[in-house]
Amino acid sequence: METNGSTIMNQILQNLKTGATEIADIPCPQVRSGHLLIQTRMSVVSAGTERMLVEFGKANLLEKAKQQPDKVKQVIDKIKTDGLAPTLEAVRTKLDQPLALGYSNVGTVLEVGRGVEGFAVGDRVISNGPHAEIVHVPKHLCAKIPDGVDDEEAAFTVIASIGLQGIRLANPTLGETFVVTGLGLIGLITVQLLRAHGCRVLGADFDPGKLQIAKSLGAEIVDLSKGEDPLAAARTFSKGRGVDGVLITASTKSSEPVHQAAHMCRKRGRIVLVGVTGLELSRADFYEKELSFQVSCSYGPGRYDAEYEEKGQDYPVGFVRWTEQRNFEAILDMLADGKLHLKSLITHRFPIGQAVEAYEVLGQGKSSLGIILHYDQKQNVQALLNRKTVELSLAPAEEARTGEASVGIIGAGNYTNQVLLPALKQTKASLHTIASSGGVNGLHVGRRHGFVQTTTDTGAMLADPAINTIFVTTRHNTHARYVEEAVKAGKHVFVEKPLCLNRNELQDIQNLRLRPKQILMVGFNRRFSPFTVKMKQLLDTVKEPKTLIMTVNAGDIPAEHWTQDPEVGGGRILGEACHFVDTLRFLVGHPITEVTSHTVGRQPGVKIIEDKATITLRFEDGSLGTVHYFANGHKSYPKERIEVFTAGKILELNNFKELRGYGWNGFTKMKLWSQDKGHKQEMKAFVDAVLNGSDSPIPLSEIYEVTEACLDIVEQMREREQQRRQAEYA
Numbered sequence: 042m043e044t045n046g047s048t049i050m051n052q053i054l055q056n057l058k059t060g061a062t063e064i065a066d067i068p069c070p071q072v073r074s075g076h077l078l079i080q081t082r083m084s085v086v087s088a089g090t091e092r093m094l095v096e097f098g099k100a101n102l103l104e105k106a107k108q109q110p111d112k113v114k115q116v117i118d119k120i121k122t123d124g125l126a127p128t129l130e131a132v133r134t135k136l137d138q139p140l141a142l143g144y145s146n147v148g149t150v151l152e153v154g155r156g157v158e159g160f161a162v163g164d165r166v167i168s169n170g171p172h173a174e175i176v177h178v179p180k181h182l183c184a185k186i187p188d189g190v191d192d193e194e195a196a197f198t199v200i201a202s203i204g205l206q207g208i209r210l211a212n213p214t215l216g217e218t219f220v221v222t223g224l225g226l227i228g229l230i231t232v233q234l235l236r237a238h239g240c241r242v243l244g245a246d247f248d249p250g251k252l253q254i255a256k257s258l259g260a261e262i263v264d265l266s267k268g269e270d271p272l273a274a275a276r277t278f279s280k281g282r283g284v285d286g287v288l289i290t291a292s293t294k295s296s297e298p299v300h301q302a303a304h305m306c307r308k309r310g311r312i313v314l315v316g317v318t319g320l321e322l323s324r325a326d327f328y329e330k331e332l333s334f335q336v337s338c339s340y341g342p343g344r345y346d347a348e349y350e351e352k353g354q355d356y357p358v359g360f361v362r363w364t365e366q367r368n369f370e371a372i373l374d375m376l377a378d379g380k381l382h383l384k385s386l387i388t389h390r391f392p393i394g395q396a397v398e399a400y401e402v403l404g405q406g407k408s409s410l411g412i413i414l415h416y417d418q419k420q421n422v423q424a425l426l427n428r429k430t431v432e433l434s435l436a437p438a439e440e441a442r443t444g445e446a447s448v449g450i451i452g453a454g455n456y457t458n459q460v461l462l463p464a465l466k467q468t469k470a471s472l473h474t475i476a477s478s479g480g481v482n483g484l485h486v487g488r489r490h491g492f493v494q495t496t497t498d499t500g501a502m503l504a505d506p507a508i509n510t511i512f513v514t515t516r517h518n519t520h521a522r523y524v525e526e527a528v529k530a531g532k533h534v535f536v537e538k539p540l541c542l543n544r545n546e547l548q549d550i551q552n553l554r555l556r557p558k559q560i561l562m563v564g565f566n567r568r569f570s571p572f573t574v575k576m577k578q579l580l581d582t583v584k585e586p587k588t589l590i591m592t593v594n595a596g597d598i599p600a601e602h603w604t605q606d607p608e609v610g611g612g613r614i615l616g617e618a619c620h621f622v623d624t625l626r627f628l629v630g631h632p633i634t635e636v637t638s639h640t641v642g643r644q645p646g647v648k649i650i651e652d653k654a655t656i657t658l659r660f661e662d663g664s665l666g667t668v669h670y671f672a673n674g675h676k677s678y679p680k681e682r683i684e685v686f687t688a689g690k691i692l693e694l695n696n697f698k699e700l701r702g703y704g705w706n707g708f709t710k711m712k713l714w715s716q717d718k719g720h721k722q723e724m725k726a727f728v729d730a731v732l733n734g735s736d737s738p739i740p741l742s743e744i745y746e747v748t749e750a751c752l753d754i755v756e757q758m759r760e761r762e763q764q765r766r767q768a769e770y771a
Contacts, residue, residue, distance in 0.1 A: 050428050052173035052481065053396050054139040055091075062400045063139070064393070067480040068497040069428045070177035072152040075353040077160055077168070077178055079148035080422060084172050085196045086399055086412035088226050089292050089316065091142055138458070139485045143172035145199035147192045151175065151426065156353060160185065167198040167369060169340070172396065172414055175425055177479060179350050181343060184369035187377040193413055194376050194383045197230070199340060201383070202368040204231035204290065207315035207337040208238065209363055211286045215239035218284045220275055220305055221260070222298050223291025223316055224251040226410055229386055231288055231315070232260045237380050243278045245271045246291075251410070254385060275305035283307030283330075289314045296321040299334070306332055313337050340365035347601060386411040393417070429498035430474075433487050445509065446470040446533075446731040449502045451523055452514030453482035453495075456537065461514060461564075462490045464720040468728035470510070474502050499523070503530045510731055513537065517616055518609045521546035528553045528561060533731050537564040539619050540748045542611040547748055560737045562727055563744050567620055568627035569719030569726060572700045575711055576692050577628055579702065580685065586663035587629060587687040591621050594674040594681070600648035612755060613652040614638075618670045619751045621681075625658055625666035626747055628685065633746060635659040638754045640762070641673075651758050658750070 054063045072078040150164045157180045160166065168183040170176025186195045204227045213219060217240050221231050224246035235242045236259045244255035245263040252262045263274040275284050287302035289312070296319035302312045303326035314320075314336045327334065342356060343349035343364045349356065356364050363371070375381040388410040391399040402409050448470050450457060457475075466472070472492045476499045477483030487495035496502055503511065503526055511527040513520055513536040521541035527534045528550075540563050541547050555561060567573055580587060595613065604610035604617075626633060641653040652672035659665060679696035690704035697718050700711040726738035 050174050050425055050431075050480075051393050051396075052171065053142045053393075054481065054485075055142050056137070057140055058137050062142070062397055064396050065139070065481075065484060066431055067173070067484050068431050068495060069175050069426055070479050071429070071497050072154045072177065073478065074155040075157060075180055075351070076154040077150050077157065077166070077180060077183055078152035078154075078426075079146070079166060079168055079170060079176050079178060079183070080151050080418075080425070081146055081148040081170065081172075081174055081176060081416045082165075082192050082418060083147050083196050083416060084143050084170075084414050085145040085200060086143070086172075086403060086414065087145065087200060088403060088409060088412070090144075091400075091403065137485075137489070139481060141171040141173070141481050144169045145196060146170040146172075146176060146178075147186070147196045147198075148176065151422065154180075165192075165195075167195050167373065169199045172393070174393070174416060174420075180353055181350055181355065181364070181366045184366055184373060187373055190373060190376045193387065194381075195373065196413060197226075197383045197386070197411065198369050198372045198376075200226060201230045201234075201372045201381070202340040202365065203227050203315060203337070204288075205234055205368050205372060206339065206341040206363075206365075207231065207288050207290070207313045208234050209341070209368075210335050210337050211288060211311050211313045213238045213240045213286065216241070217286065218243070218279045220245060220271075220278075220284050220287045220302070221255075222246075222271075222287060222289045222302065224248065224255050225290065225292070225316075226386060227315060228290035229254055229258065229410075230381075230383070231290055232258050233381055234375075235288075236260070237375065241278070243275060243284070245274075254410075257385070258382075271301055272304050279305075279307070283310060286311040286313070289318060290316045292317045293319070295319050300326060303327060303330070303332055306330060309333070311335075341368040347603065347606075383411070387413055389413070390415060429501065430494055430496040431480075431484065432494050433484075434491070434493050446728045447473050447508050448510045448512060449474040449476070449505065449508040449532075450512040450514060451476045451499050451502070452512075452537075453477040453486040454514065457512075457514045458482075458486045458489070460720055461512065461537070461724070462486070464724040465512075465728070466490060467721055468725050469732060470724075470728045473508050474505065476502050499526075503527055503532065509533060510535070510728075516603060516609055517542055517611045521550060524550055524561065525553060528555060528559070531556060531559070533560045535560075535562050535564065535727055538617075539563070539611060539615045539751070540744060542607075542615060544752055547745070547752065551745060555741075558734045558736075560727070560730055561741060561744075562737050562739050563748075564723065565620060565623040565627075565739060565744075565747070566719040566723040567624045567697070568739070569722040570697055570717055571713075571719070571722070572694050572697055572711065572717065573624065573627065573719065574722075575700060575708075576683075576685065576694065577630070579692065579705055579708060580628055580687065581630065583688045583690070585688055586660075586665070587685055589625050589628060589664065589666040589686075590669070590684045591625060591667070592669045592682045592684075593618070593621060593671065594676075594678050595652060595670055595672045596674070596676050596680070597672050598652070605649055605652075612649075613672070614654065614656075614670070614755050614758070615751055618654075618656065618668060618754075619747060621668045621670065622656070622658065622750055622754075623743075623747045624683070625668065626660075626743060626750075628683075629660045629662065629664045629666065631660045631662040631664065633658050633750045634661050636750050636753045636757070638757045640758055643762075643765070650762070651755070654758065656754055 049066045052067050054065050146168045165186045166183045168178040170178045220243045222245050224244050242260040244260040247266045263269050263271045289298045298318050308330045312334045342361050348354045389412045393416050475483050475487045475492045476496045483495035510533040513523045610616050637657045640650040656668040683694040685692040693701045697716050702708040
């Protein structure tokens with residue numbers, strides 16, 4: 042779209058705090074390995090999912106809390122451990138993050154990422170990309186559109202696959218009888234798919250208009266708005282035998298649809314929940330008939346599996362016949378064969394520039410069904426691809442000068458938004474550019490914190506003479522690369538832990554030649570906490586060895602989370618426990634000479650053991666430090682505790698909120714109202730060093746030493762685990 046001679050990269054965003062829908066101008070994403078970059082031709086607004094998100098956003102805080110009681114409990118636990126103020130700020134920040142709407146898209150491939158086969162530039166494809174001019178989608182969430190299938194019908198493919206996956210779980214056979222409860226977009230598509238399977242279908246809904254569409258598609262109907270009895274209708278429909286199965290595609294808080302489904306079914310009937318309902322189940326409903334009940338997960342096998350979606354590892358067709366991508370292809374084949382007709386489901390069409398009006402129609406409820414958004418195909422594609430940077434305010438023309446800290450940040454995730462930037466803004470640094478891979482987070486964080494611009498082109502940002510300081514807050518496997526590039530570009534560098542994930546990366550960084558007064562620092566913030574500084578002052582008065590114990594109630598993170606992936610996050614020892622190794626190194630004030638580590642024994646079904654470990658550190662002065670890093674505790678217990686024993690005295694730090702001293706002259710207690718892990722002091726120390734041309738607040742030798750120690754720890758753990766496995770199979 043051209044506006045006053047400039048190209049605009051439109052994307053629809055939803056604010057979960059206010060419920061406002063926005064057409065935002067975002068930078069064009071960069072194509073990554075295993076992904077496609079697609080220019081959108083049209084997309085479908087999901088009447089169910091997207092209406093639910095809009096309504097949730099418009100609800101007040103109390104109503105939001107009622108809808109998510111599990112999250113409320115998490116908030117209460119966080120208040121107990123971290124305090125009220127930081128918890129409320131975290132909740133507000135989380136709700137303020139924009140949500141990219143949309144997931145059923147048609148477009149043309151513009152770029153093909155490394156490792157992608159079967160797609161070429163110019164292919165017409167469907168994807169689960171959002172409502173945006175250009176989308177960036179993993180290859181397994183895309184499929185090529187057969188010739189003869191028009192864009193409008195193809196645009197429903199991803200939504201239709203939700204219904205198809207529910208049908209696959211129900212496993213219908215020729216001649217069986219099925220009830221579809223809820224005749225929204227997915228429900229009406231499900232009716233057609235069941236009819237294509239040779240099944241008789243009974244549709245139930247409150248909307249007479251949707252019921253008539255279902256009837257035109259070959260279903261018998263039950264008009265709930267007229268008080269018609271769905272149980273009696275199902276009994277008649279099934280000739281008194283009970284239906285073979287029920288697919289629930291409705292969206293309601295009530296458990297009544299499940300209860301009714303159980304009464305409609307014959308013995309050993311099947312119930313599949315595709316939509317959203319209450320789940321207060323009656324054992325008697327299911328026990329007497331031996332009914333099966335299953336919840337369908339989105340588009341099919343592979344959904345939410347990072348190995349499949351992000352890393353592109355397909356499931357063998359001989360073992361998993363219908364993945365989400367193969368479900369997409371099945372829908373497209375049915376459209377090509379004329380066995381599925383979706384034009385009748387389109388009720389509204391809008392250009393992308395009128396998307397806000399489309400969502401107003403969506404909010405009206407019954408008057409809308411399939412809403413199509415069209416995108417202008419006459420715009421300058423190359424201009425869109427080149428639009429990697431979006432100005433947020435007037436940019437300074439001159440280069441960054443000595444005595445200034447003009448900041449560029451790579452990474453716009455939760456840590457950057459909630460922790461780093463609030464602390465950084467209290468320094469004398471100026472915020473110039475923030476980079477993110479997809480563009481949406483960079484735009485939001487950039488606007489929220491007052492950056493000059495946001496970009497998806499990190500190379501251009503690193504080369505920008507207006508920036509002299511780079512912060513790296515991306516996923517851990519990219520830290521070493523960005524550190525190298527930023528140092529070579531002559532920038533000061535602050536990298537959030539860890540510095541790197543392996544010895545080759547560490548060696549490459551150690552081989553870098555930093556310029557005089559050029560700073561490279563890792564975000565070991567705990568050594569800057571006023572509690573830790575006070576402990577250090579007290580301990581420096583004692584000249585004999587210390588015994589330090591740090592207990593970390595780390596909390597469970599699923600094995601599938603990226604931080605647990607050795608190739609991406611490095612595991613939790615490298616990714617987080619490095620903090621605690623550095624904290625003890627700082628308190629002792631002497632080099633680490635030896636490390637040992639032990640993990641808990643492996644238990645059946647437990648994939649990760651590295652996050653349940655005890656680490657022992659020996660120091661040059663004879664001090665002994667132990668880090669108990671445990672992910673198998675309860676989240677209501679405080680996360681971090683440090684105890685130091687030396688010279689007949691003890692220091693006890695509880696969760697960076699309270700420090701107690703036993704046997705110290707003139708010191709017994711230090712307490713703050715809220716937790717302070719040192720982020721503000723860390724940012725000030727780093728920025729002041731940049732401004733004053735002084736040395737790094739953390740000596741580079743200590744950063745390398747702590748990184749070496751953590752690599753040693755992880756190598757010990759993994760070597761022992763490998764030896765254990767070899768012994769098992771010997």
